[in-house]
Amino acid sequence: MSETEVKEFVRPTVEVNTYKKANPLKAKVLENRILFREGDENDVRHIVLDAREMNYLDGQSVGVLPPGLNEKGNPHAVRLYSIASLASRIEGSENLTLCVKRAITKDEATGQVYRGVASNFLCDAKPGDEITLTGPAGRKFALPITEDINRPYIFIATGTGIAPFRGFLQRLFKHTPGFNAPVYLLFGVKTKAELLYHEEFIQYTQPNFLYLKALSREMKNASGGRYYVGDLIHDHGGKLWPVIHDERSIIYMCGLKGMEAGVSGAINALAKQNGAGDDYYAKLEHRIVEEVY
Numbered sequence: 001m002s003e004t005e006v007k008e009f010v011r012p013t014v015e016v017n018t019y020k021k022a023n024p025l026k027a028k029v030l031e032n033r034i035l036f037r038e039g040d041e042n043d044v045r046h047i048v049l050d051a052r053e054m055n056y057l058d059g060q061s062v063g064v065l066p067p068g069l070n071e072k073g074n075p076h077a078v079r080l081y082s083i084a085s086l087a088s089r090i091e092g093s094e095n096l097t098l099c100v101k102r103a104i105t106k107d108e109a110t111g112q113v114y115r116g117v118a119s120n121f122l123c124d125a126k127p128g129d130e131i132t133l134t135g136p137a138g139r140k141f142a143l144p145i146t147e148d149i150n151r152p153y154i155f156i157a158t159g160t161g162i163a164p165f166r167g168f169l170q171r172l173f174k175h176t177p178g179f180n181a182p183v184y185l186l187f188g189v190k191t192k193a194e195l196l197y198h199e200e201f202i203q204y205t206q207p208n209f210l211y212l213k214a215l216s217r218e219m220k221n222a223s224g225g226r227y228y229v230g231d232l233i234h235d236h237g238g239k240l241w242p243v244i245h246d247e248r249s250i251i252y253m254c255g256l257k258g259m260e261a262g263v264s265g266a267i268n269a270l271a272k273q274n275g276a277g278d279d280y281y282a283k284l285e286h287r288i289v290e291e292v293y
């Protein structure tokens with residue numbers, strides 16, 4: 001095999017739902033710190049749980065069963081959260097980490113405030129508190145089984161969608177000896193202050209790592225509008241196109257529902273500009289991995 005040959009994208013076999021509603025894992029909170037805060041209640045938290053006995057991979061999610069009952073008197077439904085740390089079985093990995101945005105909705109007409117059940121429970125949890133978990137969940141959001149040192153990656157995140165990429169970056173840059181292919185991280189948030197894990201990502205000084213930020217409220221796109229991850233693809237097309245067009249690369253997307261429209265539009269436009277025809281995004285389906293919520 002030549003040095004640049006890369007194996008087919010085969011996902012690892014993963015365990016799912018080892019812990020279910022009927023036999024959940026009770027995990028203690030080890031750490032709960034603020035990653036971003038604006039005003040009194042708009043925060044995103046880095047929450048570490050003592051849950052190493054669960055066999056999970058970076059990229060998978062866990063279910064959280066909030067205590068209490070819903071308005072119908074039934075136990076609350078499970079809410080999923082992406083794992084923001086490395087696989088539990090990798091030596092030296094930190095414990096199960098979540099990156100949680102507190103969900104609060106205000107009805108502007110009535111002034112009524114609705115607090116999301118699970119996210120508020122998690123964001124308010126103190127070290128030593130017990131969290132009831134199910135999982136792990138998800139088979140598709142995973143790096144390939146063979147960690148090819150020549151496979152390029154594009155990671156596109158919005159908001160807390162950055163969570164799985166934190167583990168992926170640790171795996172590629174700290175646990176894959178000789179890895180030297182391009183890794184492009186495209187991260188979209190509203191303001192610079194919201195760039196979760198920014199201090200950690202700027203520590204990756206490898207020449208093959210490109211970290212691009214789209215700050216929708218602080219940057220303007222070519223048409224004078226708000227700046228999103230699709231605009232990064234447009235503005236950095238010269239660097240991104242060879243990686244997008246490389247049949248070996250995998251493009252992962254995680255975050256807000258609706259981000260795919262901007263990404264696919266920008267990739268289609270870039271492809272057309274590079275003579276790759278119309279509707280190019282549809283041809284990439286086999287190497288696009290998406291998780292939006």
Ligand SMILES: Cc1cc2nc3c(=O)[nH]c(=O)nc-3n(C[C@H](O)[C@H](O)[C@H](O)COP(=O)(O)OP(=O)(O)OC[C@H]3O[C@@H](n4cnc5c(N)ncnc54)[C@H](O)[C@@H]3O)c2cc1C
Nearest residue numbers: 079080081082100101103104105114116117118119160293
């Ligand atoms: C695969 C997957 C991975 C995910 N990963 C993450 C992650 O890493 N980090 C993260 O923060 N989230 C993640 N989520 C989202 C998460 O699962 C929850 O959906 C989110 O935290 C909100 O749950 P909640 O229980 O706090 O809100 P809920 O109680 O479910 O309420 C949902 C929303 O509705 C509002 N609301 C409630 N009642 C009313 C009402 N009567 N009228 C109007 N509005 C109302 C709440 O304020 C809230 O914004 C993920 C989701 C999926 C599917």
